[in-house]
Amino acid sequence: xxxxxxxxxxxxxxxxxxxxxxxxxxxxxxxxxxxxxxxxxxxxxxxxxxxxxxxxxxxxxxxxxxxxxxxxxxxxxxxxxxxxxxxxxxxxxxxxxxxxxxxxxxxxxxxxxxxxxxxxxxxxxxxxxxxxxxxxxxxxxxxxxxxxxxxxxxxx
Numbered sequence: 001x002x003x004x005x006x007x008x009x010x011x012x013x014x015x016x017x018x019x020x021x022x023x024x025x026x027x028x029x030x031x032x033x034x035x036x037x038x039x040x041x042x043x044x045x046x047x048x049x050x051x052x053x054x055x056x057x058x059x060x061x062x063x064x065x066x067x068x069x070x071x072x073x074x075x076x077x078x079x080x081x082x083x084x085x086x087x088x089x090x091x092x093x094x095x096x097x098x099x100x101x102x103x104x105x106x107x108x109x110x111x112x113x114x115x116x117x118x119x120x121x122x123x124x125x126x127x128x129x130x131x132x133x134x135x136x137x138x139x140x141x142x143x144x145x146x147x148x149x150x151x152x153x154x155x156x
Contacts, residue, residue, distance in 0.1 A: 001048040001051070001052060001075045001141065002052045002056075002130070003051060003052055003055040003133055004051065004055075004137075005047060005048055005051045005052045006047075006050075006054060006055075010054075011047075014054060017054070019048055019089070021046075021050050021053070022046070023101050025046075027046075027071055031096060032146070051074030055069075055129075055133065056129060058142070059129040059133055060116050061127065062078055062132055062142045062144070063077065063078050063145060064076060064077055064078065064143045064144060064148050065078065065132070065135050065136065065140035065141065065142060065143065066141055066143045066147060066148070067138065067139050067140040067141070068097055068098060068099070068154075069098065069139075070090075070093075070095075070097055070098055070102070071090045071093065071095075071096075071097065072087070072088065072089055072090070072094040072097070073087065073088040073097055073147070073151075074140070075087070075088075075145075075147050075148040075151055075152075076135060076140065076148070077145065077148050077152075078132055078150060079123065081123065082121050082123045082124060083121070083124065083131065083132075083135075084119070084120075084121050084152075085118075085119065085120040085121070085122070086118075086119055086148055086151040086152050086155055087117070087119070087120070088106075088113055088114040088115065088116065088117050088118075088151065089115075089118075090106075090115060091113075091114045091115075091116065092112075092114035095114070099101070104149045110154065117151065117154050118155070119152075119153045119156075
């Protein structure tokens, strides 16, 4: 398995897609029940293959990621050949970016000495999708990139 298995909730959300996946392998609902009961290792393999297919599709489509913690904001643009980062660090520990108040403070005090903005770029490794997946595993969420675009203008 290349990525991680989808959660029970994710499988429930993708129920119809999973049925279609099984159908492409000519596995009927009755056969699937039989496989789960009589060959659990085969059922596990099917779940893993489907999970990897879903992740591959999601990662291919992802263009922006955000990882926001109380004192840091890492905004990623998943460009064609590299990952572009706009980062923000707060040196004032009384401010928490994960709260509405903290984010409001940031908007009003972007030029404050307690706010450090920086940029970086990194080429992908041999497996672009795994690089993206690693960022998600570290707490990043897929976004539309609004924050990245806003902060990129400030530091660019």
